[in-house]
Amino acid sequence: MTTTKRTSLALAVGATVALLAAGCAGSEAPGGLDDVQTITWWHNSTTGAAKDYYEQVANDFEKAHPGVNVEVTALEHSDMLARLSETLGSNDPEQVPDVFMSRGGGELQGEVAAGVTRDLTKVAADELAKTSQFTGDYTIDGKTYALPYSMGIVGFYYNADLFAQAGITDVVPNPTIDQFDEWVDKLQEADITPLSVGAGDKWPASHYWFYDVARECARTTIDAAVAAKSYTDPCFVKAGEDLQALVAKKPFNDGYMTTVAQQGPSSASGLLANGKVAMELAGHWEPGILAGLTADGQVPGFLKWFAYPTFPNQAGDPVDQVGGGDAWEVSTSAPDVAVDLAKYLLSDKVQQGFAALNMGLPTNPAAAGSVAFPTLKDVVAARDKVGQAPQLYLDTRLGNAVGDPMKAAIADLFAGNGSPQAIVDAVTAAANAE
Numbered sequence: 001m002t003t004t005k006r007t008s009l010a011l012a013v014g015a016t017v018a019l020l021a022a023g024c025a026g027s028e029a030p031g032g033l034d035d036v037q038t039i040t041w042w043h044n045s046t047t048g049a050a051k052d053y054y055e056q057v058a059n060d061f062e063k064a065h066p067g068v069n070v071e072v073t074a075l076e077h078s079d080m081l082a083r084l085s086e087t088l089g090s091n092d093p094e095q096v097p098d099v100f101m102s103r104g105g106g107e108l109q110g111e112v113a114a115g116v117t118r119d120l121t122k123v124a125a126d127e128l129a130k131t132s133q134f135t136g137d138y139t140i141d142g143k144t145y146a147l148p149y150s151m152g153i154v155g156f157y158y159n160a161d162l163f164a165q166a167g168i169t170d171v172v173p174n175p176t177i178d179q180f181d182e183w184v185d186k187l188q189e190a191d192i193t194p195l196s197v198g199a200g201d202k203w204p205a206s207h208y209w210f211y212d213v214a215r216e217c218a219r220t221t222i223d224a225a226v227a228a229k230s231y232t233d234p235c236f237v238k239a240g241e242d243l244q245a246l247v248a249k250k251p252f253n254d255g256y257m258t259t260v261a262q263q264g265p266s267s268a269s270g271l272l273a274n275g276k277v278a279m280e281l282a283g284h285w286e287p288g289i290l291a292g293l294t295a296d297g298q299v300p301g302f303l304k305w306f307a308y309p310t311f312p313n314q315a316g317d318p319v320d321q322v323g324g325g326d327a328w329e330v331s332t333s334a335p336d337v338a339v340d341l342a343k344y345l346l347s348d349k350v351q352q353g354f355a356a357l358n359m360g361l362p363t364n365p366a367a368a369g370s371v372a373f374p375t376l377k378d379v380v381a382a383r384d385k386v387g388q389a390p391q392l393y394l395d396t397r398l399g400n401a402v403g404d405p406m407k408a409a410i411a412d413l414f415a416g417n418g419s420p421q422a423i424v425d426a427v428t429a430a431a432n433a434e
Contacts, residue, residue, distance in 0.1 A: 047292020106399025240420025
């Protein structure tokens with residue numbers, strides 16, 4: 001487990017105190033090693049000011065709770081999901097972190113069924129009341145198992161300078177697919193790579209199909225398909241055809257099938273951060289990620305945003321969006337003070353700092369005015385225009401057993417080896433194998 005320097009220092013100090021106590025005629029020094037209570041906390045803010053901020057949050061919590069040591073592990077998103085899956089499936093409660101990120105949906109349902117996550121309905125009633133409009137994805141049979149701290153949507157972040165260089169002056173917040181295709185064409189004509197995608201991590205590429213489904217299929221159709229484990233409506237194949245048409249334009253960065261999402265300058269986010277591509281389809285985390293991938297540690301001034309394009313005669317609501325939230329779960333094996341940490345992470349102070357650093361879109365209303373980056377304010381406006389929660393990422397909604405084969409089939413289509421029908425077949429087969 002990766003720990004912070006602060007943790008190592010705390011343990012060293014504790015050991016020193018214990019040794020001194022042993023040499024004082026058997027007297028017991030207050031605050032010795034035996035009195036230290038450790039909380040393990042996993043998050044995915046791995047770069048720049050965002051990572052530093054969570055270190056400071058942990059330090060502040062420790063100061064307010066003498067005798068508590070917060071052991072922080074910052075993991076890149078894909079690595080975090082893989083390690084959580086491994087630990088949650090280990091049948092060893094001690095391997096599960098005390099406080100960790102939740103995305104809701106099928107993943108949370110499995111964790112509740114396995115008995116590894118706490119019911120927070122009563123112990124965090126005040127925090128849940130503040131964030132009630134966002135708790136649906138974390139509530140099962142009337143009980144809420146995670147505290148939502150960020151709720152965002154996926155859309156296109158773009159380099160306004162490169163758009164201008166390509167002669168694109170008609171960017172609108174809600175484009176049609178024809179407008180979007182025209183922008184791609186103009187960028188290619190100007191010898192500018194239109195898009196980066198971290199298809200090596202699969203999940204960034206899968207967002208395209210998720211959105212095409214939300215555009216081509218009505219919500220009621222998606223809900224019915226998930227419930228019946230039957231995806232026979234033609235809209236699901238049509239979604240794949242939309243994606244296939246985009247891939248055929250060859251708009252992505254060289255080597256995109258092995259490109260990772262967020263790690264280093266050659267990642268999909270790194271290419272956007274450093275002016276190598278014009279656009280990336282990403283979630284509300286993108287400004288914070290980009291800041292950690294630039295030389296000056298700042299969000300690029302060129303960064304703007306627009307929503308995923310709409311299609312002619314689509315069945316989905318044109319203002320609907322795809323996204324989801326991040327929430328804090330507390331494991332059933334965690335000490336009670338871990339609940340206090342999860343609640344502290346939703347406090348006015350912490351959420352305001354979270355918003356000011358562009359780390360996401362806060363759920364605590366007291367932090368709404370702290371969203372600093374103008375582009376993220378545009379994202380909030382698009383999120384709130386829907387009038388209901390965004391459609392949850394399909395891999396999260398369906399859980400790993402279905403989501404993983406689905407993402408693999410989508411990646412095959414990106415590689416030119418798959419087909420729209422193959423994606424539908426993969427989802428159907430996996431859903432009915434459960």
